[in-house]
Amino acid sequence: MSKTIVFKFGGASVKDAKSIENLFNILFNRLRNRTLIVISAMGKTTNGLEEILRLKLNGDLTSSNSAKIKDFHLGICREIFPPESMIFSIIENLFMQMDRDLDKPLTQENYDAYYDQIVSYGELLSSRILQEYLCFKGIFCIWQDAREIISTNSNYRFVEVDWDKTKNLCLKHLGSKLEQYPVVTQGFIGADPKGKTTTLGREGSDFTAAILAFCLNAQSVTIWKDVDGVRNADPKRFPDTVKFEELDYREAAELAFYGASVIHPKTIKPLANLSIPLYVKSFLSPEAVGTKICQVSEPMHIPCTVVKDNQILVSFRVTDFTFIAESHIHRVYEVLKKLKLKVNMLQVSAISISIVIDMEMFALDQLISTLQNDFSVKYNDALQLITVKNQNADLVEALLKGKEALLEQVTRSTFQFVHKP
């Protein structure tokens, strides 16, 4: 029996009618037995759904907000489907369900679970549209609800995968389907033990592809992007970047960890565990060679620059003339864990702990209010974190030029600093 190949298409690859037609051509030229297609929400739909939640929480949500997202999807469908296609009633139905969900009260307390229910509609819509379109164009394929195959805990918005259960579910639901037809499923979403929808973290569809590849012991994963592969810096931010033809799992995982948005940070581990290669290719030039991420025996340690926006630097200072001890660090981390916040940079001095975290809804207020009795807390927001991996002095100097580093850190291989852009 041949092994499964997994293709993942992100939001940019399905952002309009032309992109969906392009996606069809990519698949048409590559279809083979046992093809699994993982799809993200179309264009910036997830951002739009997050905005709906923000408005709802502030009491400013009107029906025109979800109508805008609906019109975006219907507009694309009108360009690629005949008027009698079933897709139009499928979309109407999904929006009816979403509007019903949005009638329920939203508070800060139920925000994370509510978020997962609403934001998942992006992937439910895109996967339905893609499956209908492929069938309409002659590629018969099956729609698989990812919530039936990806089992997670209930830590909404930041769930952990139940690997054993997911593996069993994949074999049960996908094993024989993949033998017959390509399967289309949603990235980014799963379900908890009660069957409630969960999400894997923003940009988590790459991770979905890796989870499914691991559970099916796939032959390869290909993620289709608007760039020609992984480069030593984001080509949208820096000129003269270099593309990696091959990149070691470890190097790729570190770049993703520091914030190279081309790959979701959790994607690499499951693939590396089974030596499943990950190809990063361009949906704009599908024939071009992309980047192969695999085990490389002698990795080249080329300097790489990673930029992460929307960072907050928070400093906790002791106020009672003591010094920072393990108990202070423990206290800060305890609260960070409770608030589901990940530290991107940490520095401890005699009298203060400084951390750099992502900007998250409510998180800063909660962090400060919880710890203000233990420390004097100060923060700077709207910062940028720049990381240079495999650093060299010239590159670091060039990056620092004209910027005021609010916090910097250097190890033998890595240089990091935050500044106000």
Ligand SMILES: Nc1ncnc2c1ncn2[C@@H]1O[C@H](COP(=O)(O)OP(=O)(O)O)[C@@H](O)[C@H]1O
């Ligand atoms: N090191 C890098 N190499 C290539 N692209 C990068 C890198 N770092 C960031 N990017 C950015 O990642 C983007 C693709 O990722 P993303 O937009 O998340 O894809 P999608 O949402 O379609 O899956 C590119 O447009 C590019 O600007």
Ligand SMILES: N[C@@H](CC(=O)OP(=O)(O)O)C(=O)O
């Ligand atoms: N739609 C989700 C999941 C995702 O992975 O999207 P993309 O593949 O477009 O980054 C998000 O925007 O976070």
